[in-house]
Amino acid sequence: MAKRYVRAPYRQLPNGQRGISLIPVMVSIAIFTALAVQYSLPQQQHRQSQKNLDAAQIAAAQLLQAALSYHVDNGVWPQTIPTDVQDYFSVNVPTTNSWGNSWQFFNPPGNQGLILTTQAGSSWSANALAARFGGIARVCMNANNLCAVWQNDGTWVYIGIAPP
């Protein structure tokens, strides 16, 4: 009697349909995971940083605009946040930045303008935030000075505006 092949139950799908081997699937998943780890996750972290920067930039712009309005109304610059500028906000005054540090006004001597300062979460964030304001902003190591020279390692951002 001739031998007959007995199909193993898991070797081939019905109707001639080919199956997908586990190996390429695993390789694809491995590559995709590697790419995700190498690219996507840092991108997400980058986007989070950008969101923090966006929020800080908007808050700074609003505080500076409020300071200008205060100066127009009172002839002098505001001293404290939020007390002096709260009348110029329809919602709460941003008192802390995206990294949880406070915003402060500095009044340089004379009629030179106003400086808004805050501490960013890192020197990278500080430099990026200052860069968004162009040449009127600077990064320094310390608070409570006029930040005469840009210090890349600093975390304090100083943004200056001219008097109206």
Place this chain on the structure above:
Amino acid sequence: MQQLPRYGMPVHQLGVTLLPALVTVALLTIIIIWIDIPQQMQKQHQNQAIAHTNNIVQLLAANLKHYDENNQWPTNLEADLAPYLPIQPADEVFAGVTITTTARDQAEVTINAEKHAIAIARQLARQFGEINVDIIDSTGQSASHGDRVKVELQAYKNGSSYYLAVDEGTDDFGGNTHGAASKATDYVSLTTDINYRNGQIQFDNIHSGDRMYATFDTWIGGGTGADALYFYWAATARPTGEEDDSGGYNFAIDAYNNQLQLRSTSRLIYASEPMHNLDDSQWHNWKVEMKEGVVSVWRDNILQFTQADSFEVNNNRTFIGWGARTRGLNNHHRLRNMKVWISTNNGSL
């Protein structure tokens, strides 16, 4: 003898393929190249444009402040604007910016903005409201895809254009003193604490035109409490008291009657409620504006009153000045930082 296929391998499969893996990698690469990277570049471009615009906004504001305080546009941007920029920009910020005086109270600022020209022009228009902004090419002609932004600056004071006609500080005073008035080291003394005196400091041949804006500081006190210090403009003669407008306007700080008063055409057209701190022996800043038939007065930046008046100022009325008077009571009446702006429509010096 025919062999059974190896366990786990489909009958017709030729081998392990990396096709699905390659397709995955290709798709991911396309997404990154076509979508993500351009988005990042666009965001970076926007941030650069915003930073560039911030620079320009502050430079323009500093230019206007320089004109406001010096009555002329800056000639050396880096040096002249330094007093008005708390964070001094790097040299390259000034490198692409030029300013040209086009009229006494107007200037043209050109900014080499490169690829950010349109973004900057839009932002400036938003920031400064009625500012005249144009995009130009290297020849100075308007061009929608030019790389430069041209901004026409107009010096304003409280929303109107003026010429600065009187510009005094705290020493070395101009103008002519009369009567009891004298020029001291740090101020002009209009009267001292002697009874029955009057003194004036006057600037002649200034036609205020249809509007006028003045600021000055006064110190009143140190005597027995009277009478008044006054500011007059559009006058045809020199008034010797607060009740004399000499054909023009007279705004009086009257410590005897404890009130602010405004007169024109020999009429008292405004008198304030009693103010008992007018001779408190401290310096106070005053602003007086006449515009569109309304006179407004501020003390230490707080509006004291506005008064409509139909009196038409004409160019035959040329005396502007400050005076003070004592009678049976007295006070020191001192003055400094006197500045008067006259209308660019029809004022003249």
